[in-house]
Amino acid sequence: MYTIIISGPAFCIWKERSGSVATDPAGEEMVVSAFLEQLRNACVNRTEGWWTYEYCFPKGITQFHEDKGKRNPEYSLGHLSSTAEHTVDRVNMSIVRPKQAHSRTTPSGHRILQQRLGGGTRCDETLRPRATTMFFQCPLNWQSRPETQIVSIVEASLCEYEVVVETTLVCGHHRLLPHQPKAEQTIQCNALPGEL
Numbered sequence: 001m002y003t004i005i006i007s008g009p010a011f012c013i014w015k016e017r018s019g020s021v022a023t024d025p026a027g028e029e030m031v032v033s034a035f036l037e038q039l040r041n042a043c044v045n046r047t048e049g050w051w052t053y054e055y056c057f058p059k060g061i062t063q064f065h066e067d068k069g070k071r072n073p074e075y076s077l078g079h080l081s082s083t084a085e086h087t088v089d090r091v092n093m094s095i096v097r098p099k100q101a102h103s104r105t106t107p108s109g110h111r112i113l114q115q116r117l118g119g120g121t122r123c124d125e126t127l128r129p130r131a132t133t134m135f136f137q138c139p140l141n142w143q144s145r146p147e148t149q150i151v152s153i154v155e156a157s158l159c160e161y162e163v164v165v166e167t168t169l170v171c172g173h174h175r176l177l178p179h180q181p182k183a184e185q186t187i188q189c190n191a192l193p194g195e196l
Contacts, residue, residue: 009034010172019175020095032113033058033091035170036136039148040088044165046150053077053153053163058091060117061132061163077161078117078132091115095175098135110178112137113170123159132161138171140178 012022012030020032039057046053055061060079064071080091096114113136120130133156139146145168152164170176 008172014173014175018095019173020093031090031093032095032173033093033115035173035176036091036093036113036167037088038169039167044148044150046153048153053150055134055150055163055165058115060120061134061161075130076120077130078120080117081119093136095173096135098137110137111175112164113176120159125158128159130159130161132163135162135164136170137164137166138168138176138178139166142168142171142178 007025009022009030009032012024014020014022014032016022022030024030036057041056043054043056050065051063052066053061053063058080061077062071062074063077064074093113093115095111098110098112115134115136116131117134118129118131120132122128123130146166148165148167148169150163151166152162154162156162
């Protein structure tokens with residue numbers, strides 16, 4: 001007879017500090033970034049036109065153009081400011097309600113994780129370092145276990161970026177799970193004139 005103990009952030013009760021802190025079975029405080037630890041030292045890429053964006057958890061995000069296997073030019077859009085923030089299960093993040101700007105990529109009432117990255121490559125126009133706010137959300141189709149992906153990159157203001165990442169890793173937190181429709185939904189299709 002064997003006893004198998006399975007542990008992880010999804011089995012914790014996340015009630016402290018608006019759901020961003022829990023206590024593990026050993027009595028240690030765990031922060032909400034623990035849900036993303038499977039991404040540690042892995043990178044997620046998205047190419048939009050000429051640029052490729054690469055986010056590596058928890059370190060930071062870069063923007064680059066790849067030409068013949070080389071990255072030129074390459075810009076840091078933000079990174080963690082101290083090595084303390086790199087500690088396992090200790091990355092500074094918070095649970096937030098999405099802004100209206102994310103309404104197309106984030107379902108209504110769906111909370112998301114937020115990470116702030118600063119100290120990027122200096123912006124020529126503002127003479128300040130580039131910075132990015134990362135948003136992590138559970139996808140609506142989370143039951144089919146889609147891969148972690150960057151779904152949106154917006155330059156909200158000059159050299160200030162907002163990036164939305166969909167990952168099923170955060171779906172284990174009750175506040176980050178998307179709200180499903182409560183009533184039966186009807187889909188109505190209409191043929192366009194001349195399309196029959």
